[in-house]
Amino acid sequence: MKNSIYITLFFITTTVSCQKSIPLFDGNSAFNHLIKQCELGPRNPGSNGHKKALEYFLEILNPLADTLFTQSYIETMPRTGKKVDMNNVIARFNTSASKQIMISAHWDTRPWGDRGSSIMEKNQPILGANDGASGVAVLLELASILKENPPKIGVSLVLFDAEDYGSSGNSWTYCKGSQYFAKNLPIPYPAYAINLDMIADKFPEFYVERYSYQQNPGLVLELWEKAEELGLTAFKKQAYHMIFDDHVPLYEIAGIPAIDIIDFDYPNEKTNYHHTQKDIVANCSPEGLSQVGTLMVHHIYEQK
Numbered sequence: 341m342k343n344s345i346y347i348t349l350f351f352i353t354t355t356v357s358c359q360k361s362i363p364l365f366d367g368n369s370a371f372n373h374l375i376k377q378c379e380l381g382p383r384n385p386g387s388n389g390h391k392k393a394l395e396y397f398l399e400i401l402n403p404l405a406d407t408l409f410t411q412s413y414i415e416t417m418p419r420t421g422k423k424v425d426m427n428n429v430i431a432r433f434n435t436s437a438s439k440q441i442m443i444s445a446h447w448d449t450r451p452w453g454d455r456g457s458s459i460m461e462k463n464q465p466i467l468g469a470n471d472g473a474s475g476v477a478v479l480l481e482l483a484s485i486l487k488e489n490p491p492k493i494g495v496s497l498v499l500f501d502a503e504d505y506g507s508s509g510n511s512w513t514y515c516k517g518s519q520y521f522a523k524n525l526p527i528p529y530p531a532y533a534i535n536l537d538m539i540a541d542k543f544p545e546f547y548v549e550r551y552s553y554q555q556n557p558g559l560v561l562e563l564w565e566k567a568e569e570l571g572l573t574a575f576k577k578q579a580y581h582m583i584f585d586d587h588v589p590l591y592e593i594a595g596i597p598a599i600d601i602i603d604f605d606y607p608n609e610k611t612n613y614h615h616t617q618k619d620i621v622a623n624c625s626p627e628g629l630s631q632v633g634t635l636m637v638h639h640i641y642e643q644k
């Protein structure tokens with residue numbers, strides 16, 4: 341009898357401590373961060389929204405991160421020739437841990453559309469609810485979780501500026517913030533990087549992006565298998581698009597084995613709101629944020 345009580349108590353303790361070790365990720369709370377960014381207007385470099393968004397990120401992250409700093413530099417904008425202050429934002433947690441990883445997203449939005457019903461519409465800055473605000477929304481929510489639940493590993497959350505003013509067909513004119521970061525690495529060399537981009541559409545489907553599988557196949561398999569185990573059905577264990585995103589400069593310039601979680605079909609294969617005036621809050625949902633955030637939380641807190 342004594343033995344069985346002991347076993348029962350032990351079981352309860354194990355269950356409780358297990359639940360406690362993996363915090364919940366709140367997709368609605370992350371979605372609120374997406375809405376807040378969009379309320380600032382387009383965040384294209386040099387705009388008022390760009391300045392305000394930087395202030396917003398610093399205000400939120402300052403009380404949460406163990407170390408917070410910006411990596412500033414100046415870029416000359418194409419089309420206008422204007423010199424603009426760019427800032428990558430770096431929020432670090434558990435800086436003294438021997439294992440360090442980074443999770444990133446770009447925070448700027450595209451200064452013009454690529455398609456539109458008129459030249460006027462096409463040339464307006466886009467709002468970037470999905471392409472810009474979505475990855476950052478998950479990072480800001482993760483920051484609160486990391487503050488409340490100090491991780492065993494070191495995590496750097498990196499918000500890249502200047503990802504999205506490149507010219508179509510010329511990949512290296514994109515991702516300027518991550519290129520600068522990779523050339524002037526401001527953190528200890530991370531074991532790998534996970535970049536998040538376009539993760540908030542209403543029909544989330546995260547296929548394996550092809551550069552990611554080339555750059556870090558082990559991490560891709562680990563994450564997509566974990567997603568399957570957790571019942572995160574938006575993750576599809578199948579390779580699909582090949583997309584030049586911030587993970588490519590991280591690997592090509594700094595040698596960081598980086599991957600990208602991205603849903604490029606926004607919302608589906610036939611229609612794409614990417615780089616158009618339709619990239620707005622009404623075309624987004626918390627579902628993808630919730631699934632990606634849940635996977636990130638399990639990935640961080642299940643490390644030994």
Ligand SMILES: [Zn+2]
Pocket residue numbers: 450471504615
């Ligand atoms: Zn874009």
